[in-house]
Amino acid sequence: MQKIYKSEVVLKHHDELSNIIDNAVNTTQHHDIFGDSYTWSYGKYNIFGFTSATKVFYDLFCELNAIVYDYNGTNQPLWMQSWLNYHEKDGLLDWHGHQWPIHGYISIRPHNTKTIFRNPDYEVINEVGNVYIGPGYREHKVISDKNTQFDTNRITIGFDILKDVPSHALTGNIGLIPFPQINRMSS
Numbered sequence: 001m002q003k004i005y006k007s008e009v010v011l012k013h014h015d016e017l018s019n020i021i022d023n024a025v026n027t028t029q030h031h032d033i034f035g036d037s038y039t040w041s042y043g044k045y046n047i048f049g050f051t052s053a054t055k056v057f058y059d060l061f062c063e064l065n066a067i068v069y070d071y072n073g074t075n076q077p078l079w080m081q082s083w084l085n086y087h088e089k090d091g092l093l094d095w096h097g098h099q100w101p102i103h104g105y106i107s108i109r110p111h112n113t114k115t116i117f118r119n120p121d122y123e124v125i126n127e128v129g130n131v132y133i134g135p136g137y138r139e140h141k142v143i144s145d146k147n148t149q150f151d152t153n154r155i156t157i158g159f160d161i162l163k164d165v166p167s168h169a170l171t172g173n174i175g176l177i178p179f180p181q182i183n184r185m186s187s
Contacts, residue, residue, distance in 0.1 A: 002117075002134030004124065005067045009060045010108055011129040016056050018109050021155055024050065025086055046175045047082045047157050062182060064106065064131070068161055069181045071133045072102065080179035082159040097139045102161035104133035109155040112148040115140050126156070136160060 010017060051057035068078065085105070095118075105115075110126035117123065117140045124132050126142075144150075162176070 002122070002124075002132065003071055005070075005131040005133070007060065007063055007067075007106060007129045007131050009056065009063050010106060013056045013059075014108065014128055017060070018152075018155060020051060020054055020056070021084065021086065021108070022152070025084070025153075046080075046177050047084050049177075050084070060106070064159070065179065065182050067131055067133065068102070068104075068159075068179065072161070072163075075181055076163060078179045078181075079162040079165050079176055080159055081162075081173060081175040081177070082157060083175065085156040085158055086153050095139050095141045098136040098160050100136035100160035101163050102133065103136035103138075104131060104159050104161075106131050106157040106159075108157065109152065111144060111150050111154050113142050113144045113154060115142050 048057060048061045068080070069075070072078065107126045107128060107130040110128065110130070113126045115124045115126060115132070117138045119138065124130070142154075161179070165176075
């Protein structure tokens, strides 16, 4: 079952989060590492490491931790990979899936978009502060109204959660990190 939470951190610090991301993606050193796609480079980094020197992303990490453990409903150890989706209107994600038990995303600057899921079919209207979380094996894509113009890039943070890490998962994905329950909400 899927669920939508509201991020108090995003709602209170929307502009600050957007500015940090806009500034980070426009640095030459990051472009050299990720090329034109932070999304498809998800295994090369974790967004919370990428933004680790900022208090607001620390708070968002803690809030996401509480959301994920609430959704999962157990205290079992979890691992997370998390990446930036930073897209112009013509670069929105087409049909794709995630081979992980749990998948979700945080809407920071979603513009006028929806995420369409199939099997089962449903849609999520993306709003600032939404944290979608659900089963990971559902194909989905992002669409926008044809009349909508983006004056800035769309920003969401995607995340996948793994419950059991097989030994082969430890190679090749440096974006996958331990995600222990920290029992702390944002300040």
